[in-house]
Amino acid sequence: MHHHNSGELFTPFMLFAGFGSAAAAIFMAMMLARRKRVAWIVFMLLCGGYAALSVWLLTFPEYREHPFNWISTAITVVVLAFAVLGRRENHAKGDPTNPQLALAVLGAGALVSVLVGTTLVTAAGTDQTSVGDRVWYVALRLATLSSDQDFPTLRVAAWVSTGINLTGLLLFLAVLYALFRSPRGRELLDRDDEDRLRALLDKHGARDSLGYFALRRDKSVIFSPSGKAAITYRVVGGVTLASGDPIGDVEAWPGAIDAWLAEAREHAWIPAVMGASEEGGNVYARHGLDALELGDEAIVETADFTLEGRAMRGVRQAYNRIKRAGYTTRIRRHTDIPAEEMAELLAAADRWRDGQTERGFSMALGRLGDPADGQCVMVECHDAEGELRALLSFVPWGPKGLSLDLMRRDRNSDNGLVEFMVLDLIQGSAQVGVERLSLNFAMFRSVFEQGARLGAGPVLRMWRSALMFFSRWWQLESLYRANAKYRPIWEPRFLLFEKSSQLPRIGLASARAEGFIVAPAPLARLRRDG
Incomplete structure (x- = not known):
């Protein structure tokens, strides 16, 4: 390309060819495909400048002699013309960015890249060029395919x-990551929004077991025009990801959904909903979204639950075994736990966490021990010596329900502690005024259940085998069995989306939001610092 543009032929779009500029072109195409206004403006400046340069160069006879230059100029002008004609299509606002962090990454990364590149050029070369020429060569090479022919005495x-050119590509990608990083970890829900959501939950919180999780502070919220309903969501990778049903009066749900979809169109975000109930899914479907069943939520009605009968024999025996070993439970509202004891519970929960990533988005609160969550219920399990061995935390589900939020136990303790604690909570539900419990969510429950039946079809058996394989890492099958032992009521939950072609992006955004896909440690620290 350098030789091409240095001769009698000239192609403006190849002027700054390199891995970094190729990545920039791909990124520009992606932003234009999402109809971003700022991308269209940048493209018009670049393409317009290239077009003007091409036309000006054709005034010189040596350039007019070659048909390729006419073709190149024609292509540039045609592309520019189509961009002008499509100006009204590129209306979407830009996503929230972090320019300060991006500039810091660019400055630090460029400095380190130039220093390392200059050192390599010096160590691997035999030339006698000055240090300034070497630095200038590395700086040019980071963004272009600059040739060492521009430096006659340089041998690289x-x-x-x-x-060096690949380093330029990595630097460019790092700057993009810093600039458009996911807002995970930020507190996007301010105090006023949280107070309004809590007021809606006080009136309508019994409708959805996932309603309280709308109070995660790394979510954004949009209210209906009447203020009687709201949708909480997070934007991840260009997907505006809502969770559960809208909060508030069901008659005001359409207003909140319309406002959420309008904001999605304004920013060219892909709308999606994770974990909607059948009632919520029907309302979303009336607004043009399609539904896909994700799995089922296990709900236990405490008044109807019993340990009697042959079907509960295994659970009953496990419960009695743990009880004979001397384990006991204590059930309290968070507001009744002294600060010193809560600090000890927090330390134990962190110590027992499996990995450094706090997973959850649609069915987890993401915090423990916050004074604002005083109505949450803590179930503690102590061994015969009085040492804490496990804990469960439930969030309110209306005035008479609880939804499981956090489940932690000491790995060195006896198996069956979680079941022992859940059963004690069910049997002592009157102590905290609870009539129903929402336990873990079982993805693809019907596949595990029906695929194991006699006479299941080959497709269903194959699908179940694939899920069993992935259960080695994501505990799909074990969660289903852990819930099924309580013989719960299964309530289906749905994924809502606009187009089937968007499902891969929605799936990736969901995995990132839930914490199944996380950034490498250096990038994670970079994101937290931002």
Whole structure:
């Protein structure tokens, strides 16, 4: 390309060819495909400048002699014309960005890249060029395919020059990551929004077991025009991801959904809903969204639950075994736990966490021990010596229900502690005024259940086998069995989306939001610092 543009032929779009600029072109195409207004403006400046340069160069006879230059100019002008004609299509607002962090990454990354590149050029070369020429060559090579022919006395190994250009690509991607990083971890829900949501939950919180999780502070909220309903969501990778049903009066749900979809169109975000109930899914479907069943939520009615009968024999025996071992439970509202004891519970929960990532988005609160969550219920399990061995935390589900939020136990304790605690909570539900419990969510429950039956079809058996394979990492099958032992009422939950072609992006955004896909440690620290 350098030789091409240095001769009698000239192609403006190849002027700054390199891995970094190629990545920039791909990113520009992606932003234009999402109809971002700022991307269209940047493209018009670049394409308009290239078009003007091409036309100006054609005034010179040596450039007019070659038909390729006319073709190149024609293509540039045609592309520019189509961009002008499509100006009204590029109306979407830009996503929230972090320009300060991006500038810091660019400055620090460029400095380190130039220093390392200059060192490699010096170590692997045999030239006598000045340090300034070497620095200038590395700086140019980071963004372009600058040739060492521009530096007659410079001799650079091929692997060094290619490595410098690849470093430019990595630097560009790091700047993009810092600029458009997911807002995970930020507190987007301010105090006024949280107070309004709590007021809606006080009136209508019994409708959806996932309603209280709308109070996660890393979510944004949009209210209906009447203020009687709201949708909480997070934007991840260009997907505006809502969770559960809208909060508030069901008659005001359409207003909140319309406002949420209008904001999605304004920013060219892909709308999606995770974990909607059948009632909520029907309302979303009337607004043009399609539904896909994700799985089922296990709900236990405490008044109807019993340990009697042959079907509960295994659970009953496990419960009695743990009880004979001397384990006991204590059930309290968070507001009744002294600060010193709560600090000890928090320390134990962190110590017993499986990995460093706090997973959850649609069915987890993401915090423990906050004074604002005083109505949450803590179930503690102590061994015969009085040492804490496990804990469960439930969030309110209306005035007479609880929804499981956090489940932690000491790995060195006896198996069956969680079941022992859940059964004690069910049997002592009158102590905290609870009539129903929402336990874990079982993804693809019907596949596990029906695929194991006699006479199941080959497709269903194959689908179940695939899920069993992935259960080695994501505990799909074990969660289903852990819930099924309580013989609960299964309530289906749905994923809502606009187009089937968007499902891969929605799936990736969901995995990121839930914490199944996380950034490497250095990038995670970078994101927290931002």
